[in-house]
Amino acid sequence: MKVPFFRSPWQEPEAADRAMAVWSQVLRSGCYIQGPAVSRFEGALALRLGARQVVGLNSGTDALVLALRLLDLDPGDEVVLPSYTFFACFEAVVRAGAVPVLCDCAPDDFLAGAEEVAERLTPRTRAVLAVPLFGDASALPGVSQLCRDRGLPLVEDAAQALGARAWTPDRGWVAAAAWGDLSTLSFYPTKTLGASGDAGALSSPHARLVERAQALRNHGLNSAVHIDVGYNSRMDALQAELLLMGLDQLDRWLTRRQEIARRYLSGLSGLPGITLPHDREGHAWNYFVLRCERRDGLRESLAAAGVETKIYYERPIHAQPAWLARYGERTLPHASALASRALALPIFPGMQDEEVARVVAAVRRAVAVQQKEEGDEP
Ligand SMILES: *Cc1c(COP(=O)(O)O)cnc(C)c1O
DSSP, X not given: OOBOSOOOGGXXXXXXXXXXXXXXXXXXXXXXXXXXXXXXHHHHHHHHHOSOEEEEESOHHHHHHHHHHTTOOOTTOEEEEESSSOTHHHHHXXXXXXXXXXXXXXXXXXXXXXXXXXXXOOTTEEEEEEOOGGGOOTTHHHHHHHHHHHTOOEEEEOTTOTTOEXXXXXXXXXXXXXXXXXXXXXXXXXXXXXXXXXXXXXXXXOHHHHHHHHHHTBTTEETTEEOSOOOBOOOBHHHHHHHHHHHHHHHHHHHHHHHHHHHHHHHTTTOTTEEOOOOOTTOOOSOEEEEETTHHHHHHHHHHTTBOOBOTTSSOGGGSHHXXXXXXXXXXXXXXXXXXXXXXXXXXXXXXXXXXXXXXHHHHHHHHHHHHHHHHOO
């Protein structure tokens, strides 16, 4: 029996049948792009996030592009972002015509915290892009406070963090995607709320920015005139209907992700050469990423045992050719170390207990073999 890295909840026959029934209604309606289904989804998601409006979009990538565009950056303006994140963050800053300034992650963490961001602030800094990576929102309170202290807008890329939350003494628990002046979400199939294709959203408490985003996603159109040069970043009704169904089940899915993470954390604790992710309250566990000194060997052993894994991220942004060609070399030691050690184990709501147990057993066996090999070395 193989354990896949991911199975979409929509692959389950019952869920697929329910989706087909709803989709049949959409097909008969003839209303395929934006329209009432997208509006209902925007309303439902806004309710969940609290005190914010939501703009449904075609992808998390375009959500970032729109968010950066809404900041009205000038050439030479700097945006601080982590190097250890998905490439789309970098693309959005470049496409907004600004200068991306990369920061490292905190030692012993995947996240860039307030300290790492603060080191990169200059008089030309115009915004900070924070990423609650893998579903861990715990660095957001610090980065958010830093931005408030410095009067900088915060863009939050919550693509991996819908369902996560973080706590501050003055605000209590605040949901991920509700921290930024502009927050972005992705509903790519593997995220905590996944569609069956591309989809994304932007959320903001600022009504003026929301109104501009609504125009930008549809060629700058507002009340039948083009007020701006925009994009085609619209969400379609089939995905919106699926996401509405998913939103109803999101809490159940998140609970199951947390159960699986707990099993990994207890089943894999104390293994030599393995560093487990921090078990922080409010973690959404979109990905379960451990660190291993001999990562590539572990990955091969797991593949041989039928356990599919993934590497987030083989190269941080500062090691990508597209970065190097434009901005040259940077030294970001924590991000570089992670790139050679991080390994993501399967975690998804439909994962069976036996599958989790197989992964735990396979990792334990692989580590034992590695230990023995090390012992055998002269
Ligand atoms: C998935 C992801 C994106 C991009 O979202 P798409 O919907 O695939 O365009 C952006 N940032 C992060 C951190 C992501 O994980």
